[in-house]
Amino acid sequence: MNTILAPTLLLAGVGIVPVFAGNQILLRNFNSSDGTPIVLAAGTSGQLYVASELLPTSTTQITRVVELDLNGVRLASIDLPGMLYLNAAVVDSKGDLIVAGENQTYQGILLKIDPQLANATTLVSLPATLSAIALDGAGNIYVTGHTSSVSFPVTAGAYQTTPPYNGDPRLPTYGFATYAFVTEVSPAGTLLYSTYFGSDATACNGGSFCINKFGTTYGTAIAVDASGGVVIAGTTTSNGLPTTAGVLAPTCVCGYNYSYGAGIDAGFIAKFQPSASQQLQWSTFLNATYSPMPLTLNGMAVDSAGNVIVGGSADTGLPTTGGTFQLTAGSNPTGGGYLLKVNSTGTAAIWGTYFDGALRAVLLDSVGRMVIGGYTGIAQVAGPVSLSFVGKVTGDGSTLSDFYQGPEGYGAALAITSTGGFASVLPSGALWIETLSPGPSLLNVANSASGQYADSIGPVELITLYGVGIGPQTSLDGQVKGGVYTSSLGGYQVLFNGVAVPLLYADSGQINAVVPGGISGSTHIQVVTPTGTIDGPVVPTSNSPATGIFQSPAGWAAALNQDGSVNSPANPAQSGSIVAVFVDAYSGQYFPDGGLVPIGIYDATPTVWVLDPWYRSLEAVWAGAAPGIVNGVMQVNFRLPATPPAGGGFAFAVLVGGVRSPQSMVAVTP
Secondary structure (H helix, E strand, O other): OOOOOOHHHHHOOOOOOOOEOOEEEEEEEOOHHHOEEEEEEEOOOOOEEEEEEEOOOOOOOEEEEEEEOOOOOEEEEEEEOOEEEEEEEEEOOOOOEEEEEEEOOOOEEEEEEOOOOOOEEEEEEEOOEEEEEEEOOOOOEEEEEEEOOOOOOOOOOOOOOOOOOOOOOOOOOOOOOEEEEEEEEOOOOOEEEEEEEOOOOOOEEOHHHHOOOOOEEEEEEEEEOOOOOEEEEEEEOOOOOOOOOOOOOOOOOOEEEOOOOEEEOEEEEEEEOOOOOOOEEEEEEEOOOOOOOOOEEEEEEEOOOOOEEEEEEEOOOOOOOOOOOOOOOOOOOOOEEEEEEEOOOOOOEEEEEEEOOEEEEEEEOOOOOEEEEEEEEEOOOOOOEEEEEEEEEOOOOOOEEEEEEEEEOOOOEEEEOOOOOEEEEOOOOEEEEEEEEEOOEEEEEEEOOOOOEOOOEOOOOEEEEEEEOOOOOOOEEOOEEOOEEOOOEOOEEEEEOOEEOOEEEEEOOEEEEEOOOOOOOEEEEEEEEOOEEEEEEEEEEOOOOOOOEOEOOOOOEOEEOOOOOEOEOOEOEOOOOEEEEEEEOOOOOOOOOOEEOOOOOOEOOOOEEEEOOOOOEOOEEEEEEOOOOEOOEEEEEEEOOOOOOHHHEEEEEEEEOOEEOOOEEEEEOO
């Protein structure tokens, strides 16, 4: 079974197309040796601070803060071995980095770190989760989050000093309430103001299911407005959360329902003026449809007029208006991501919109545009793929002025740099830095088969570069001369450490290339265009095979049935028959870089397994270099189970040299 599958079916890559763009974006790689990036903050003098989590040692979890310049060059780092998590960070006017996280005993810790990352000082420790942080003009620090502690410190005369219900130890099982809070700390660490914000009360439908159900309120975002007012936002299941007269939503569509088996959240926004006689200026719920789809409120910003912009994901039911932008055409009937602007008194929604995906961050730039970050979804047979994005929205919500779509992920940490542009970083290590000049942008370097961000690359791996203006306007298929793909298409080239590599396809938003077989150490990726060179990331190399299963445009595995025909729902394989799938993995056979594999049998040197969803091994009939296709593509023939799967599709993964691919699916006769 060595029928040649059309190379265009294999080499098209995963469609990740930016809608439109403005300034040039630099793609840089946050090296995995510095851990998994979680939090991003921008300094006042061109620095970026990335807080990351390293794998735990035998004795402790280590978090690290890394300083970069605006070209992504690593400048310094500091390890914080006593910290389990870092959740938020901001830079004050003196250049000190303020970070909020949790230590080994799950105490909320507020740290101050000097600009050179030489010393870290604990400002305050709180029995709480610290989720968000903000500063006022005097450098005072405000945090919010959630706590169930009765010993959480509150200041005399604070708005709410009564602690949450903490259970009855006389009962075999007992629940407890959770409150949000607002805490103000001086630059030196003195507690200036601190209040609970929550209620034990909740609505519940379900008889005995409702025993020990109490209100839970989580502060997830905080900002300080021009008047010195402190705005917090988050989610709640408490119908007793205090609200004020005349606001957008004075009552809560929230609580617990036995048929859903979980809490139903509403959003909330509340503004405090700690020094005023009426500390709670206003408070409102944000209500979506009562359903098990969780409402999240992940980002918030306050504009110069005191209007509040929030975003996250929710079911339908939030207030929306006409004339707003959409990331996808038309309305979204099932909810999804949302962006909503509420007026400065909390009494009305100025505008609101839903869109496909979810929103994870909301910031304001120097000209009043909202810079938003999150992810949108692409349907795949083996499961949805979420692609991160950053966009800019005009203050009236009508126009999405810039939109960059990039690597797979559930949204990036986001910051506004000292130059006014944005920076974002994904847990995968992909780092975007906006410049102040228009130009072509390289946005993603991904494995061509799996579509996953290439935080490292391996020999003869097939990779796909995505971006804006990185290739020719008219698409060009690779050219084969002397049995080898050429390294130039339409005057465009891809360089690895200055060496041009074989190209398989190119258009303005995508270039497919082959990593050289002799690569080692780290490599600097660049794209040469007729008008100049686009500088890309430096990524480490790996000896492990890059294992991904090539997909068809419809999202099924690019596979052949036993008779050599292309597998599809309209042409499924028979149960118990042999199918051939194609994997981006080095077979162990030597062929020239970019060379076509001659027709013949070239057995794979590494061990190859095919696994079902329960990790049971299937019969792998043969594996080796795919005949008639570029070197770097392995063909794996395996036998389907004799029992037909339900639904007409069979899910599987391929294990090559100890590296497991993401799951894919072939069509099988039910």
